Amino acid sequence: MRILLLTSSARGHAIAEVLKRSPQNPEIIHICPTRNPGIRALAKEQIVIDSLMNFPKILEVAKRVKPDFAFIAPDDPIGGGLADELEKLGIPSVAPKKALARIESSKGFARELWEKYGIEAAPRFHVFNRKIRNPKSEIRKFIEEELRGEYVVKYDGLLGGKGVKVGGDHLQSIEEGVSYALECLEKAEQVVIEEKLEGVEFSLMSFVSGTKVVSMPPVQDHKRAFEGDTGPNTGGMGSYSDANHLLPFLRKEDIEEAHTLNMRTAEALQKECGEPYKGILYGGFIATAKGIKLIEYNARFGDPEALNVLPLLKTDFVAICQSIIDGTLNTKLVQFERKATVCKYVVPQGYPENKDQKGQIVEFPSLLELSPQAKVERPLHSSRPFMERAGLGRGEQARIYFGDVSEGPDGVLHLGGSRTAGIVGIGDTLAEAEKIAEKLCEKVKGPVRFRKDIGTAELMQKRVEMMRRLGR
Numbered sequence: 001m002r003i004l005l006l007t008s009s010a011r012g013h014a015i016a017e018v019l020k021r022s023p024q025n026p027e028i029i030h031i032c033p034t035r036n037p038g039i040r041a042l043a044k045e046q047i048v049i050d051s052l053m054n055f056p057k058i059l060e061v062a063k064r065v066k067p068d069f070a071f072i073a074p075d076d077p078i079g080g081g082l083a084d085e086l087e088k089l090g091i092p093s094v095a096p097k098k099a100l101a102r103i104e105s106s107k108g109f110a111r112e113l114w115e116k117y118g119i120e121a122a123p124r125f126h127v128f129n130r131k132i133r134n135p136k137s138e139i140r141k142f143i144e145e146e147l148r149g150e151y152v153v154k155y156d157g158l159l160g161g162k163g164v165k166v167g168g169d170h171l172q173s174i175e176e177g178v179s180y181a182l183e184c185l186e187k188a189e190q191v192v193i194e195e196k197l198e199g200v201e202f203s204l205m206s207f208v209s210g211t212k213v214v215s216m217p218p219v220q221d222h223k224r225a226f227e228g229d230t231g232p233n234t235g236g237m238g239s240y241s242d243a244n245h246l247l248p249f250l251r252k253e254d255i256e257e258a259h260t261l262n263m264r265t266a267e268a269l270q271k272e273c274g275e276p277y278k279g280i281l282y283g284g285f286i287a288t289a290k291g292i293k294l295i296e297y298n299a300r301f302g303d304p305e306a307l308n309v310l311p312l313l314k315t316d317f318v319a320i321c322q323s324i325i326d327g328t329l330n331t332k333l334v335q336f337e338r339k340a341t342v343c344k345y346v347v348p349q350g351y352p353e354n355k356d357q358k359g360q361i362v363e364f365p366s367l368l369e370l371s372p373q374a375k376v377e378r379p380l381h382s383s384r385p386f387m388e389r390a391g392l393g394r395g396e397q398a399r400i401y402f403g404d405v406s407e408g409p410d411g412v413l414h415l416g417g418s419r420t421a422g423i424v425g426i427g428d429t430l431a432e433a434e435k436i437a438e439k440l441c442e443k444v445k446g447p448v449r450f451r452k453d454i455g456t457a458e459l460m461q462k463r464v465e466m467m468r469r470l471g472r
Contacts, residue, residue: 002065340426
């Protein structure tokens, strides 16, 4: 079994680890723009190229290694159609083709798809394109008259979650909203303006093979850079999932509704594009007074959300990937531990706006034990030597997944400019998982920081109270 893994992030480290846990003992051929030290310890071969958008180079490697399948992790090569190109070589991918990936790469396509197929869970919206005669006037009129000043502006393309700006949070007036929308139109063919909803957001990711959809435990991500959900948006500062596979502010029927929306979207994509969606479908939802609403879709695992769910997977991830490709996906193949997880991202002190710490040394607790070698049958994080050195107690579990960090020839790790590593605590309760994650984050040495409030009872209680205020 040989798998071509295209990734460079902490999400990719988590994917590599769960692939390597498979009893099929696959060889991982890792293609990346930067060497990830965590994936390096798991891969048979690590091939550095300038960009994961360099399709000719990727195809050249694919022809040489002849993988059984490819796993494409990031949004850009998925949206760019890498799965289409690999299929021409007879190599299937766990990632949708370009036409299907528009569910993420074009917010306008996603909203018009929901409207066409009667998926009535989206906010009120309008897609504005460059062809309209007076975009400034029409955008202002829609925000003022239709949305009464409660608006969100969404860039119609891939910007890693950073193209969304919310009125009252990122944009302080209608004029600022109109200006940002016009700025988006200069760079993209269209821009989406939609209703600002009040509620609590969460993510539900699903394995998808055509109309067969099997969902993972729900996760809540925290995108704001600083504690108390303040500061600019980031790729995600941390996230949590609960042992009951719900979230403290959600009911079972909320998750069932979100799962149904993922199913209906997969069905709509197949009807619209004439071929099955094969990969991960990540639904971003918001629980409101009027029920569960759709915010957006991603065509891949979330980062950090993947760091919460993949360590809990009890079944063979390689077998799941094979079932996605051949259309045999079913619920028996997908089983998760009933554990809580809390992920806290360690980032450079100046992240996301200042990169002054780039290149400086960072040290992690029990580094080798948290990058298990292929020959290890069980994660070394549960071994006694690791627990003694990292300060964990017997039975406590954790993961460190490396992101934007480079390893020098002397084995010393250096900071990049983006998120450094996701540290995940795993426990029987959220309180226990948060305590473990916090303990390990405190042991990281270097000019770094993390959000101490993620996964805490205080922060979650705010979500619960908001749901009560909304009458849910």
